[in-house]
Amino acid sequence: MSGHRIPAGIVNARQAKFSLVRHPPAPSLRPFVDHHWVLRWDLSGRPPHEQVVLPNLAVNVTFFRHAEGVFGPGKRPFRHTVADTGHGIGVRFRPGAFRAFLTGPVTMISGGSVPLTDLFPGAGPVTESVRNATNDFEMVRRCEELLLAKDPVLTAAARSAIEAVETIAADPAVTRVGELSSRTGLSQRSLQRLFAEHVGATPKWAIQVYRLNEAAARIAAEDRPDYAELAFTLGYSDQAHFIRDFRSVTGWAPTEYARLNRVQEQESRREQFPGGL
Structure with missing residues (x-):
């Protein structure tokens, strides 16, 4: 891992x-x-x-x-x-x-x-x-x-599902279900069935979750995020597509998410230092 x-x-x-x-x-x-x-x-x-x-x-x-x-x-x-x-x-x-x-x-x-x-x-x-x-x-x-006490058993299908998710987790270059299919040797239809049974999400959603959680971490860590550069790094062809996907996963647009983190941090500082820094 x-x-x-x-x-x-x-x-x-x-x-x-x-x-x-x-x-x-x-x-x-x-x-x-x-x-x-x-x-x-x-x-x-x-x-x-x-x-x-x-x-x-x-x-x-x-x-x-x-x-x-x-x-x-x-x-x-x-x-x-x-x-x-x-x-x-x-x-x-x-x-x-x-x-x-x-x-x-x-x-x-x-x-x-x-x-x-x-x-x-x-x-x-x-x-x-x-x-x-x-x-x-x-x-x-x-x-x-x-x-x-449930005496769980990890089946061969479960191992395949785990390995497919870990393929996404290990390589940010996996940005499409077709790429995941090539890496795992499973057809896209087989991946759909496998993920529904064992992961509880579609392969496309799984890829989005990893990409957009990574984007959220970077946005929160940077004072002035470069959204165009971030979209390119994550494999998006345009910034608009990135913004749409980010909102679908997180519930916020990238700029809203950055502002949320900054505002909460400022409020916390005011709680700790009510008279100012």
Whole structure:
């Protein structure tokens, strides 16, 4: 997985109101899981904070008060509000790997979520343990016990789906489904079926998600983004096409996204230094 792009998509991550720590999965879960992620926050005496996360292809299983469930591959930015003091854990699955935990195609949860207990009947005690946990290790252990109880098996088709997504993640030059077909040796029709069953998105959408998450990261990191140059770097023939695709994935035009990050950063600075810098 080294060198592969993994869309984090945390909007204005520099001003997040929580701490984020990632933990690797146990060896038996590595074929299925990218990592566990633990959030902790303390907003005592401060206003709630709404965090926005851009769409990605991962299925996430989460154990948070008011945000507990199985969340499918995103179609729109995900918004979650944190308040008071709390913590929780999420499990981020490798795109293409969650089919082993479902009774049907991953498209059945795309763009939405289902209660934890619908897929993991024993989730209730685990959720309670997570809420009472005093350390990350305890949360990770209980989550992994719940997942391994399903005795998941990674099929040959799932491996093909994972490899196809990793081909996109590893090479920014893959900008068309035809290119992905050439790289994988699968017909475009076969890719469509494979992605519907195991990824929960079309190959075209998967390519867009990686390209536009990369664009969002660059826009957020640069003071004066050159949108024409960025469009060219990402393989777009014209800036208008890039802008249209960026809006379809993130919900904002590139200039709006840049302004959003700048405004939030300025507001955060005012909170920290109300009298000015």
